[in-house]
Amino acid sequence: MINFNGSIVSQDTNVLTHNRAFLYGDGVFETVKIFNNKILFLEDHYFRLMASMRVVRMEIPMNFTMEYFEQQILLTSSENNFGNSSRARITVYRNDGGYYLPQNNTVSFIIHTSVLENRLYFIEKEHYEVDLYKDFYITKQLLSSIKTTNKIINITGSIFADENSLDNCLLLNDSKNVVEALQGNVFMVLGNKLITPPISEGCLNGIMRKQILVLAKKIEGLEVLEEIISPFDLQKADELFVTNVIKGIQPITKYRKKSFVINRATQLLGKLNEMISAS
Structure with missing residues (x-):
């Protein structure tokens, strides 16, 4: 009993x-x-x-x-x-x-x-605000790169985001570098560079992350890099966006006092829909 x-x-x-x-x-x-x-x-x-x-x-x-x-x-x-x-x-x-x-x-x-009501991917929210979640940190280890049923950091981070009227939060690793968002991988556009943290930083080995890297490397003039992103880098970015398999690409439009454009995110979203429609 x-x-x-x-x-x-x-x-x-x-x-x-x-x-x-x-x-x-x-x-x-x-x-x-x-x-x-x-x-x-x-x-x-x-x-x-x-x-x-x-x-x-x-x-x-x-x-x-x-x-x-x-x-x-x-x-x-x-x-x-x-x-x-x-x-x-x-x-x-x-x-x-x-x-x-x-x-x-x-x-x-x-x-x-x-x-799911929508078959193709689309930008779900025109205004999308994020901040850092610093109560707990992701460790740089292999377990962080896979999807286990232990998601307590994502849960507490989601509660923090809701309490602070945020759409999402960015997670940090134990080196205080940006790793990912609560519900997906994070990408940063800086000039002609598209940057996402390497798996070795503790981010999820995301399926949509992989697709975006492949699509982005086909865009002429865009340099695609897997490099460490610090919180300071976010303030210099031209664009930030989050990716996952269900949502596709969600541009971040505001981080603290910084606002962002959505040009590359929109371009990549179009290429993503073209790819799945043709498959």
Whole structure:
């Protein structure tokens, strides 16, 4: 028996009792966008998930191929009638047993989907204000680059942003350099340079980050760099924008007293939509 919200119930009535992702944050996940019944950037998502499972020493089932991954996500979306445009999250967690030390490394997974109203990417907010979140810092390590179910910094940062009427916050690493935003990677435009922090700084190895780097390198006259960004650099920037697979590109229009244009972000957004429409 367990106590659930003040009521004594059988532990079998609450699946979270035995869920290691809930108990210890012992899980990894991927969030994908489905467009025209197709998972965008499928291969990148699949291989990042496999790499994440290896990093945390999960046992990868023999049947967990990319085709199986795709089939299960599209099946779930279809069952909910969300096939044309939806988001899906697959969470993989280690099976029950043990405390900090698992009794085994086998896994289970959960997939849930929700509908997306807009199929192509668009700039969701014309005014988008951010500031630094400095209560907690991201560490420069491999675990920071993968998507685990431990997202307490993103949660507390989101609460801070809401309390201060901000649209987002920029996270810092333990060297006090800018790493990423609460919900995605960050890019900075400075003259003819497009700069994003390297993975070694502790930022998420983002799927959309990868697509933007590829697209940007095809733009004539634009130098694309993976370099450290300090808070001081933000004040010198011409543009800042955030990227993730669900939103695409969201330009930042204000950081403290500095306002930014959205020229490169708009250009890259057009190229992104062209790419997915042609695929």
